[in-house]
Amino acid sequence: MTDEIELPAEVTLLWGLRETARRGRKPSLTVADITRAAVEVADAEGLAAVSMTRVAAQLGNATMALYRYVKSKDELLLLMSDAALDGPPDLPDGVDWRTGLTLWARGVLKVLRRHPWTAQIPISGPPVGPNNLWWFDRALHALGDTGLDEEDKVGVVMGLLTFVHGELRLSIDLSKGYAENPEAFGRQYGMALAQVVDAQRFPALSKVIAAGVFEGEVPYDEEAEGEFGLGLYLDGVAAFIERRTARQG
Amino acid sequence: MTDEIELPAEVTLLWGLRETARRGRKPSLTVADITRAAVEVADAEGLAAVSMTRVAAQLGNATMALYRYVKSKDELLLLMSDAALDGPPDLPDGVDWRTGLTLWARGVLKVLRRHPWTAQIPISGPPVGPNNLWWFDRALHALGDTGLDEEDKVGVVMGLLTFVHGELRLSIDLSKGYAENPEAFGRQYGMALAQVVDAQRFPALSKVIAAGVFEGEVPYDEEAEGEFGLGLYLDGVAAFIERRTARQG
DNA sequence: GCTTTTAAGCGTAACCCATACGCAATTACG
DNA sequence: CGTAATTGCGTATGGGTTACGCTTAAAAGC
Incomplete structure (x- = not known):
């Protein structure tokens, strides 16, 4: 049961199991801080805006400081994808x-x-x-x-x-x-399709378009x-x- | 029916409906060429390896030449995702x-x-x-x-x-x-989970682990x-x- | 055939990015 | 207090996208 096997790097990272240093300068950040900042940036400006530079700026630190907490940007992305499932599920018990x-x-x-x-x-x-x-x-x-x-x-x-x-x-x-841009998804989408889809090559799809399925709410x-x-x-x-x-x- | 509405940029791109130039230097590439080269690179070296520079090199052209055919890398990605569905579906007719x-x-x-x-x-x-x-x-x-x-x-x-x-x-x-790395997915994954998942916080998952579901083929x-x-x-x-x-x- | 017009090819440069490395600053331990 | 350990981070390298403008080639007009 308590056989200690060496845990994979991702596991120790995600569960906060990296051994804390006893000596040396005190860390001014935590992995959780960095993750939170990265999530904030992604929420506000999209994933493309998440760069090490941008995240560090969000925290008031220099870029390279982050690499003391995270081995690579991929590790940060891993942390983010777990953090995205934030709120603990509050599901009623005893339902079917x-x-x-x-x-x-x-x-x-x-x-x-x-x-x-x-x-x-x-x-x-x-x-x-x-x-x-x-x-x-x-x-x-x-x-x-x-x-x-x-x-x-x-x-x-x-x-x-x-x-x-x-x-x-x-x-x-x-x-x-x-x-x-709701317009682009309703009539406009339907009309663009109608113009490009011919009945010979797309018989079933043509019938759907003719039935007006794409004309209202798509x-x-x-x-x-x-x-x-x-x-x-x-x-x-x-x-x-x-x-x-x-x-x- | 034949009301000509202005088609969205993506549509004209994907369907090859951009008007061909009558005058001027002849294009040495086609959008299809570029798409094919990009797909080759992605297949061989992954999506991360797909850069405009790399794709251009694949074609023996300079980087910036591609931008005469494609407005941005995003457009190229769009083309790639349609091209990925290459082979026409050859499905038997008359089945249920x-x-x-x-x-x-x-x-x-x-x-x-x-x-x-x-x-x-x-x-x-x-x-x-x-x-x-x-x-x-x-x-x-x-x-x-x-x-x-x-x-x-x-x-x-x-x-x-x-x-x-x-x-x-x-x-x-x-x-x-x-x-x-099959090992990491079989026993090793199960053991890592077992070490990290406690029965109090993860009761249902613990039962699954105890039943050995993650021990063989995951x-x-x-x-x-x-x-x-x-x-x-x-x-x-x-x-x-x-x-x-x-x-x- | 010569000129003009048009569009393609692409060199350059500006501005992003991730990250390796080394040193300075800071803290704990002996 | 000295020394070892550890973080903070400046700098540099090598990659990326893409705006801009010049060069080159091809067609159109005369």
């Missing part, structure tokens, strides 16, 4: 699995929509950050009384996570663009669209649970 | 919707896994590239005989697309890391995982189709 997972998915989306840049940070490995694992735990918990075995639960949650990540990637930038409305797909996935999970429990009694 | 969508999803994943960098390109707007729309059309086509109306079809396909994008984002980098195996979640989603779609057709006869 479907309500639980629905609230969970909405919760993840709500939190991450406040930090739209998360979708642009490349994923470098399996989740090990405390906030990531904390959310993961809550989703597993929601499946507690379904009778699924642990491996199936992980599969279901991974699928849900997959869906949510896709939702983020597809919807966040779109809804941002939509907010800035279906990239974040809530409606997310809910629809999410509902479909959860219907599938329900069927899966029934199959499993029917077989095992 | 579920087989069709399953093959479709596998097809998208197969094509995009050959260009893993797509997941890192930020999405800047609704899909307008020819390849994107072509794939979109094929998915809509697969739903042709389900009796769903056009708007529902779009919803189902968007959900599927969401799922596939999430799959890409989560799985590609992971499977790359897994290929490089469940980030691309095929198995994708198929499982995909199957769940399609089960949901099946239920939806039944509901809809039952109501409308």
